[in-house]
Amino acid sequence: MPGREQKMIRRAVHRTTRILAIGTTVASPSFLAAQDADAVFRTPDRPSLNFYGAAGLIDMPSGEAMPDGQFTVGVSSFGGQTRTTLTFQAMPRISASFRYSGIDGLDIDGRDTYRDRSFDVRFLVNREGRYLPSVTVGLQDFAGTGIYAGEFVAATKNFSGGRLPGNLKATVGVGWGRFGSSGSIGTPFGEDRPSFDSSTRGGELSTDQWFRGQMAPFAGLEWQLNDKWGLKAEYSSDAYDAEQADGVFDRDSRFNFGAEYQVSDSIRVGGYYLYGSEIGVNLAMQLNPKRPASALRIAAPRPYDVRPARRVDPQAYNGDWAASQSGASTAVRDALVPLLEAEGLVLVETKTTASTTEVRYTNERYGATTVSVGRVARAMARVLPASVETFRIVPVVDNLAQSAIVLRRSDLEALETHPNASDALLAVAGIDSAAPNLPGGAHNEDLFPAFNWSLGPFIEQSYFDPDEPVRVDGGIRLNLSYQPAPGWTVAGEVRHRLFGNVGDTDRESDSVLPRVRTNAPLYARGSDTMLRRLYVNRQWKPAPDYYARMTAGYLEKMYGGASAEVLWKPATSRLAFGVEANYVKQRDFDQRFGFQDYTVATGHASAYYEFDNGFIGQLDVGRYLAGDTGATVTLEREFDNGWKVGGFFTLTDVSSDDFGEGSFDKGITLTIPVEWFVGRSDRRKFGTTIRPVLRDGGARLSVPNRLYDQVRSGHRNSLVGNWSGVWE
Template identity: 45%
Template sequence: MSGALLGPVRRLFGMAALIAAGAGALSAEEAPHLNSFGLPGLIDMPNGQPLPPDSLSLTLFGFDGEYRTTLAYQITPRITGVFRYIALPGADYFDRSFDLHVLLAEEGEIMPAVRLGLVDFGGTGLFSSEYVAATKEIAPGLELTGGIGWGRLAGRGAFANPLARIDDYFADRPEGRTIEDTGRIRADVFFRGDAALFGGVRWTPTDQLSFAAEYSSDTYPFEGRRLGFTQDSPLNVSASYRFANGGELTAAYLYGNTIGISYGRTFFPGNTAIPGGTAAAPPPLVPRQSAEALGWTLPASAPVRGPDLLELSLGTLGLGSQGLTVNGSEAVLRLENPTYFPPSQAIGRAARVMANTLPASVETLVIVPVVAGMPTSEIRLRRSDLEALEYDLDGAWLSYARADISDAADQPVLEGTGFRWALAPILRRSYFDPDAPLRLEAGLALSASYNPTPGLFFSGQIYQPLLGNLDSIRRRSNSILPHVRSDSALYAVETETEITWATVEQFFRPGPNLYGRMTVGILEQMYGGASAELLWRPASSRLALGAEVNYAVQRDFDGLGFRDYDVITGHASAYYDMENGYTARIDAGRYLAGDWGATFTLDRVFANGASVGAFFTLTDVSFDDFGEGAFDKGIVISLPVQAIAGTPSRVRITEVFRPVLRDGGARLNVRNRLYDLTAEYGTPQLGESWGRFWR
């Protein structure tokens, strides 16, 4: 591998591995054996087994001038999604592709595990193939695999397609793709044309060691043409060593004349690195009369403001108050939570602080989480319930059952948060440029905000790059659409000190179950303008509906002025929070290039806040006019810092793996969209995380 490419690929894999380090790696006994394409399999060939449910795998493989980085996610117990990046630097060729694999049958006493796969169905078609594979353990540690493949997997020992006996449609496979077909889903080739058999055996004598041998039906035709790669044998053999962290290193002797090396790791993004965490312990409840006798309570006046005992106690836990009102036996706290995910942990800690500091006469504790100056949900708790359930084995469930959670639109927020600022390092990334698969830029970002009254924010960020190679991008857009995103690299090239955003935002509650936002100023790196949004999200519902309208003006590449391009864009959105952490979303409307269409998104959010999602956008821009990639699509992985460090934090690391950034289906990147701000505070969402109430 050339030094120019090896470094970026290592860094790409290393960055993903760094994120993975914070998640729960599978043990040596649990982790599957991954093949050179990053899937459960033999060496090059797939097998019939899926990844473990909810797991994510990362694989790096290289041999004789070809290098593959694969990210695979077990979307459901039966469906696996794959994104793969392949480099042939000697041929000056770089390839991005997607797979979809479906488990048809689980392994039983007699039945083998059976899996069907569509390989490279949404890329260039370099590896376009389909297969059905079956795997069965015939003795402890000994597995047999057999399969039939089409497309590229029908290169050796091909025979007439058996499906042609059902319909002549399957007899012939359409010709290969051209560059214009890149990114299109070519369903017309699936399972068509000649077929071929493949198979092999895997022996795993110990938890650490594994050996495999296979007969491959792949003749590597593209590599033969572009790299001069030849095969002396269809047989491959490999030896693998499994480390204690679940990672597996494999060395393979391939096709009778070359060596391949791979490293793969499978982990659960929903597991934290430090399950117990290292947060400060919450305060234990103190009996009411004892607390009052010790002088730990606040005066029973309304409203109570200033640096009082309650605010100081909240502050030691990383929480804040935006107003406390005590009225007879009821106290209402407007709670700010910059620290804890999920918010149920913040609510539980705030409830104990209230119980320990308020007069003994206060029985009803009302906590109103405040986000961007907006009251979200109203959580009503009885103080006597807290005292009775603190040490109850079913305390979490019983406290939730006795809590009353409703919409808090009628609860006024009494205070703003004032002036705040932060100076933080920033690492920017650019993926999949053929000249450099990964570009990095490190810099410092100075952010500041002023919140004088509830909901009104003046904020901005200045970014200063310090080192990196983002500004060395030389490729220029060939898009025939308005260059609303495809010129994004020019902002890094021509800007020295960047105003990332500078906005005035007003957040408000226009009525029950309604949230509103208005934003004006420099909205993002490429655009300024104005944005307005309205969201309907009942506290007790999993369904939310929203609408957004924007007027966007493209900024100059140096960031100091504006270009002669403006557009009105906006979307109507529907969100549905399904059980088990799945959220489905549809955004339909007008995009930055003036095209009309819809974006479809599916996210899986785990209990620790980590999420894995995928999206695609279809608009009235034709695949030909869109250009390379055919339509916008990608994978999003987001991991809370607390899942890595084990300390409470709402900061997240988010990576968007988009094969190519073009102009069709491009949206404005407005900060603080309402659903993302408020989604955690509905009754169903709080109920799913209420187990952390007593943490």
Template identity: 30%
Template sequence: MSRSLPVGLTALAWAAMQAVQAQDAPTSLTVTPPPGQRLGAWLTQHHPEAAATVYEPGLMWQSTAARRAQRQAREALLRDISAWAADDALRKAQTGPLLALLRELPLTGRRPLASTDPWRMQTASGLEPLTAEGDVLVLPQRPERLRVVTAKGLACDVQAQPERIAADVLRACGVSTDWVWLVQADGSTQRLGVADWNAQRQQAPAPGAWLWVPPDTPDWPEHFNTRIAQVLAEQGVAEGTPAPRPLSETISPPPRDLPLSTNDWGMTGLLQTPSARMPEAGRVALTVSRTWPYTQTSATLSPFDGLELAVRYTHISNKLYGPSIAGDQGYKDKSSEIKLRLLDEGRWQPALALGLRDPGGTGLFAGEYLVASKRWGSLDLSLGLGWGYLGARGNLANPLAVLGDRFQQRAQADVGRGGTAHLKGLFTGRTALFGGVQWHTPWDGLSLKAELDGNDYQHEPLNNNVDGARSPVNLGLVWQRGPWALSLGLERGRQWMLGLSLHTNVAQMSRSKSAEPAPWPVSRPALLPAPSAARSTAGPSADTLQALALQTGWPVARAWQDGATWVVELDNSQGNSLDERLDRGVAVLHERAPDEVQQFQFILMQQGVAVSSRSVARQAWAAPRWSWTGHAPVLDSTPESVQRPAPDSAEAHRPARQGNGGFSLGYQQHVGGPDGYLYALSARAQGQLPLWEGAWAQGTLQARLLDNYERYRYTAPSALPRVRTLVREYLTQARVTLPYAQLSQLNRWGEDVFSLAYVGALEPMFAGAGAEVLWRPQGGRWALGLDVNRVAQREFDQRWDVRDYRVTTGHVSAYWDTGWQGLEAKVSVGQYLAGDRGATMEVSRRFANGARIGAWVTKTNVSSAAFGEGSFDKAVYVSIPFDAFLSAWSTQTLSVAWQPLIRDGGARLNKLHTLWNLTGSRDPRAWRQAE
């Protein structure tokens, strides 16, 4: 380990190093461009040799304004560190050298560059700075060193070598740590795990990089590291004398991420057993595994870091549902699982997680577990304690028995309807240890697994004990390539396991819109306010509006000029990329508008009804796009009142509203019923025709192309009016159906209140009429709604006839955006399709790209016995906007829901449109800068 020097000597040594570095003239060239010059163009024209030989990552653009901001940030950092150490003598001693070092570092005034290549800068004005008075360019040559800075205030320079990782550099300096901040020569920063337990795939330090090693103090604030790394990023490349230390000849292998894979039950783990590992938020996985006599089909969701949920169907091939239900179909059970991380892994501390399997289902496979995981390089070890099914071997007493006798015996699982929480049985009965090891082999993507199973398979549900479970040790391997993982194992000493998993992260989905017209370049500078003069009132021209519609993908309803503002109404302005589409529209208007226009206002509409309004200041928008200002430009728009009457002259710019339609493929599936997996591939024709302001007609014609509905024989029993359990009849009666056909009328009352009335075939099973009212303040986090509907049940062929059943249904709904990690909630209270009354609670995590992971439960005044299997209605779902994976704009959303059972209780009307969706542009989270 490096020895620390007294604070005074450290400061003197650092100052001497800086002085020597400043005298090392051949390593850098400093030039001062005149103001008002394009940086890249000026550099290549006036210093072509230097531009050709400069070490591009280290090219520094320095400004006086940035120097002032850095001084303020530096002083604030010094104050905060001093305050943190003020009342502790040991902290003072630890931070003294660091404070001295930070004080000595020069204030460079470095500003980040979109590109450090002088030639690439010139390809787009938004990449190239426009120089100002006092700007300086520093052009370094390729350095030969890396610099390590520790909390003890010491700088150790190490020889730079290609592809040598951070751990090699730290070893050369005699520094041992778990985490390091890598600051590359271009100013980018990254936190790296460099110990055996947290190694990760990472970039190698480039020549001239800095490495900041935080103090080994548990209570050291993490935000200090971010700010110190930023200070080092402002220094540019690490240069100086004397000669840097050489790296060891021993080359460390490139670090790799810890591979995560699902177990047989769809949860992150080994084979039969779970581990304490967790996927990152947004991950969704589908896993199918087969180990006789069980076939598990699991969907796993991770709405938050540290939380993993799974829902699954288990097919038991050697047990039957019963001839009266499904003939010779194997038995099928529905279950769920939740795992919560209690502790993060540390240098000595393992990750710790708590899990509940099937806490509210039939209880066939119910169990609980506490599991810890610890990593050493390529090995990941897990050890856990299981109750219930996971501890069925029962070779250990329950450690919780010290809390009371009730923990000693576990009640026999009450296999029944499901949907009832088994709280009394949690963590009761005898237990068993489980655990194992995963080895990440040198062949990337291939991992080997070995585990001790806590189940002896002699207490299986339905008295289905597995004969010949020869060994408690299971062996397996998993081969992962991209989103796919293939698993193979030998379990119980004799049974082969085969598994397949497909996963993705819905929060990280994005796709450039290459199928759309290329965005307009910004070829006009930011404008200063025009001198007072007679202003035009003509507004945008017809070809400008045509280009605007092409760029945004939304039709233009009207446009006019109001003083120094161009106002544009955009109809049917829905979708997920509202800010990106509007930003493209501003580019068109900025190019075409006269200098006197200083603001653009966009009124976003639905079917000719104004829903929301966003205003963009022209000069503030153009400045960062005309030249690089040190930050990536985002659309900075502000909400405004939609009450802006248009002059009569604007009618000339009102194109006729046009209908639209198209063809698409549809896919339906039913999983987990007695009839097995059922599917249907259909062709759909959709059409929409505008009528008058706020009114439109819409319909869908559907034809089944390919399906296996001939196997759909089971109709669930019901003690309620059959509003949903006749699903088999609706799906099999006719091949060509009309699932939707309705007239709708949208209105806005005042600034924040909307109404929607509708009549027709509102969904495949019900037709009728209804209305909805919604109060939704623009930019607010709360909204209240009410809907009332009088509907009749449609005939099975989904044409025009209706059945005898009629009902009034409706709800009062409250919406709440919590503002915490995208968590949103909705509560609806009212009457459902079967005449039952109750409430539905829905919660979801919404990610920045519009994707959602959510769940809902409904409880009504219907008893569990009358409701039937499942006891109450519930589901989990994943929703992904098509914008996230298509190369063209889309207003459609892909939604996949797992609803364990379809029952008549708690059934809601599935309408084509809701006011919440139609008014989506009023949501502050629809505009990224508001998040």
């Protein structure tokens, strides 16, 4: 019965009675996914990992690159040496690794176990072809204190078919540094390679040693017998000089052998016999952000009826129902509220004329904004009278209208079943900046005041203490928030620590700067019950392309004070600018209401740019917590499904001597949407930042509710990435 629901609004307007809730139960479909349908997406030539957690043989690298976007975690151990490595194939040809290693018995800093962090980069020079091998140039531990420093050029070629079952892979290469320490054949690029010096602070690029000194060849074979089993053999060019000198293990041979087993699509384990004396193990996990751990299944949208053709039913197109704009808007609001609610969406306000309806809503369910846009569009198509041809759909995040997605209803009706439904709709959709408010609209009066609370566990980690590489605190947290009016939030979090050892370290800060971050252990043992945050936040849009925020209170674990931010970000622009100014005072170690004496005015001017292929660059210039001035450069790659992997570094006027270990602040960031794991609609994200060393130079305030990330999910670049969600 076409138009049955649409007529309801007409009736509602005429009778000015409330429309009965149109019941909408969304059942979760019960169709189970096939067990192994993903096989098509498998990457047969995905390389296996070596003991350094990067594509390679056993202890030697290979000439291969991972599939684009691949994210791997490798844990290996042999001869008292344990290496844990994260590797990310940031671009088809460029990968980067971060490694944390421990060497039992290497006497460098007076401890039983020498621990170090290292970074690698690799560049794929040539992709494997019919005749030519894949060739990679790599820099290992290129910027740290350099225990694993080594450079290499490696070539790898696959052979399969013929009488040999499975696939055989041959690798040859030459290496310098660690990879040139055994079986050297000369020093083609100079002899003047400085030796490993653990007393340096690290962090600086060791350009003076790259490809210098002794060069040695290495080689190996990998025979993948079938889908599960693989065998490896290699000739290593690593003499393990430092380890031999301290008796870490006995290197009796240059040959290594191993067998590997593919446990699942992502996990591979291996056992090895290394250097004629040691048994080793390697555990490798490979994920690809583009392939969700469990496929998201979104409940199907409810179908709507297309309008009758105007020539068939001209009366249906009569716009009289909207003669009173406020009456019509109210009726539309009342019709849409339950429909959106059934989809996990909250109508904020709506305004209609006979031809155009704007709906402002908040998405509380779907990770991708486009899915919510599609649901709103369908709900509108179900209930709005036929004369409404233009849908303006405005996603709102806490009083910030992100953008206006403008759809013609005829396009929506005509393209849902079109062979190219997504691209065709995108081509005719408008995405524009949204006005701050909707004057004359019908508000959802049930929204304010709003009170929310949640109780749950918390985990807080501290990494890379030489005495205890991973320290963890855990307990329960209570979050409360109260929203008296649009854009106003009073929020707080109380934590109670139940267990943990973050504060147990006896390492005192040796910082010569104001101790703005290195007092972390003092905060950790300050008290068990703490007020993590308590603040008042107000955010609003001063103009269509501008966003503003003011926050005051206990902003984070270590600081309280006031913060203000303004962001310029047109909905269709890749570029954004922001300014943030804060005046904060250091909190007491017990994290209750008191403050210490240290105060600082800190703030930044920021520029953001969305490059192609999901890369987002950010430059922040300003004054940091210790009063130092400088800039932070951040580069992240964001996948369409919300996975984000990135890195940052900060250079300030603090000298590397004053900064201390690491020379400057740097780290890597990782964000994974919960949806990616659980396969159900969920807006939460798991995020972490890993810093090799946390020092006082280049430290930033951690203010809640920074604007850029709040705003961007509804802007053009993000919407286009998963536009197909409009139809899902």
